Amino acid sequence: MHPHDKLFIPGPVEVSEKTWAAFSRPLIGHRGEDFKNLYRRIHPKLQTLFGTKQPVFLSTSSAWGVMEASIRNVVDRGVLCCMCGAFSDKWFDVAKRCGKKAEPLQVEWGKHIDQKDVDRKLASGKFDTVTLTHSETSTGLMNPLPEICCVRAKYPDVVLIVDTVSSFSAVKIEMDALGIDVMLTGAQKALALPPGFSLFSVSEKACARAGKVPNRGFYFDFLEFKSEQAQWMTPSTPSIGHIHALEFKLDEIFQEGLEARYARHARTNALVHDWVRRAGFDFFAEEGFRTKTLTCVKNNKGIDVLELARRLREKHHLVIDPGYGKIRGQTFRLSNMGDETEQTVSHLLACLDDVL
Numbered sequence: 321m322h323p324h325d326k327l328f329i330p331g332p333v334e335v336s337e338k339t340w341a342a343f344s345r346p347l348i349g350h351r352g353e354d355f356k357n358l359y360r361r362i363h364p365k366l367q368t369l370f371g372t373k374q375p376v377f378l379s380t381s382s383a384w385g386v387m388e389a390s391i392r393n394v395v396d397r398g399v400l401c402c403m404c405g406a407f408s409d410k411w412f413d414v415a416k417r418c419g420k421k422a423e424p425l426q427v428e429w430g431k432h433i434d435q436k437d438v439d440r441k442l443a444s445g446k447f448d449t450v451t452l453t454h455s456e457t458s459t460g461l462m463n464p465l466p467e468i469c470c471v472r473a474k475y476p477d478v479v480l481i482v483d484t485v486s487s488f489s490a491v492k493i494e495m496d497a498l499g500i501d502v503m504l505t506g507a508q509k510a511l512a513l514p515p516g517f518s519l520f521s522v523s524e525k526a527c528a529r530a531g532k533v534p535n536r537g538f539y540f541d542f543l544e545f546k547s548e549q550a551q552w553m554t555p556s557t558p559s560i561g562h563i564h565a566l567e568f569k570l571d572e573i574f575q576e577g578l579e580a581r582y583a584r585h586a587r588t589n590a591l592v593h594d595w596v597r598r599a600g601f602d603f604f605a606e607e608g609f610r611t612k613t614l615t616c617v618k619n620n621k622g623i624d625v626l627e628l629a630r631r632l633r634e635k636h637h638l639v640i641d642p643g644y645g646k647i648r649g650q651t652f653r654l655s656n657m658g659d660e661t662e663q664t665v666s667h668l669l670a671c672l673d674d675v676l
């Protein structure tokens with residue numbers, strides 16, 4: 321691999337040399353047997369990772385594309401957007417830009433969405449859709465997904481969209497068992513693939529809803545994805561390199577074993593947490609609701625975060641994030657997503673100690 325600065329930002333994350341090698345395999349035609357066989361081979365593994373019996377779709381777009389698609393395909397009467405950070409807040413903005421009736425359920429950044437508040441809102445009968453970000457990457461928070469899914473189950477007509485961009489494959493998420501209707505993830509975070517690609521799955525209920533919602537467009541029409549997937553194809557020419565890389569990554573994931581993979585993320589995350597306490601910092605996200613794939617460190621010591629990031633990059637060629645949006649400088653984020661191990665995360669922490 322060319323000498324480069326290694327990414328410890330929470331997306332895009334470092335892509336391994338082996339993954340790049342798979343990405344640059346020779347192209348195949350997307351309407352031929354080779355492609356159909358490729359999609360057919362990866363599909364059962366994707367279903368296992370999603371915890372679903374539904375088809376899993378491949379989208380050549382970043383995750384925002386599928387977020388917008390979800391809104392356009394399933395929101396009819398109104399959407400409740402659970403908001404607790406930059407990504408979950410964005411769902412509300414996207415819904416309004418798509419011309420949908422949307423209402424925020426906003427909590428302070430760093431706090432979690434309480435299922436009782438979701439219950440109260442849904443009881444109004446105003447909403448046919450809820451958006452929820454499982455792992456809020458901007459604040460390092462993980463929402464109580466099973467609890468919120470239990471509440472949603474009281475409202476069988478409500479479609480639940482869950483953004484799992486920074487938790488998918490690092491934390492167990494059982495789409496069917498939880499009753500998630502649209503589950504989506506991007507390539508460049510927990511999966512450690514190059515950016516520009518997304519995966520999603522849609523329940524039968526959400527597909528039926530899409531069938532009744534007008535103006536779904538073409539590129540992101542769920543029903544186009546569904547009919548094409550039935551023939552192991554995608555509606556338009558996909559990024560074939562991504563699908564080759566995905567096949568390689570899936571092999572790696574299942575060789576490691578899902579439980580071992582979840583446990584590795586829990587251990588590397590705990591290492592970062594130990595360092596935060598030892599270094600005298602605090603956490604931005606409230607206790608009990610911290611995500612497992614990154615840590616949003618609160619700059620309670622008032623250090624110059626941009627300077628810290630600059631020195632880490634210059635001296636050690638490691639890149640961290642100096643905080644997202646309105647909490648830039650007041651926080652910094654350390655990722656343990658993707659291929660990181662105890663060894664690589666310990667190295668990052670030792671280098672942080674050095675520049676601090």
Ligand SMILES: *Cc1c(COP(=O)(O)O)cnc(C)c1O
Pocket residue numbers: 331382383384385407453455456457458483484485486506509515516
């Ligand atoms: C990164 C991220 C997104 C957006 O992903 P893009 O690839 O930039 O479209 C959405 N949601 C969450 C939780 C994210 O972390």
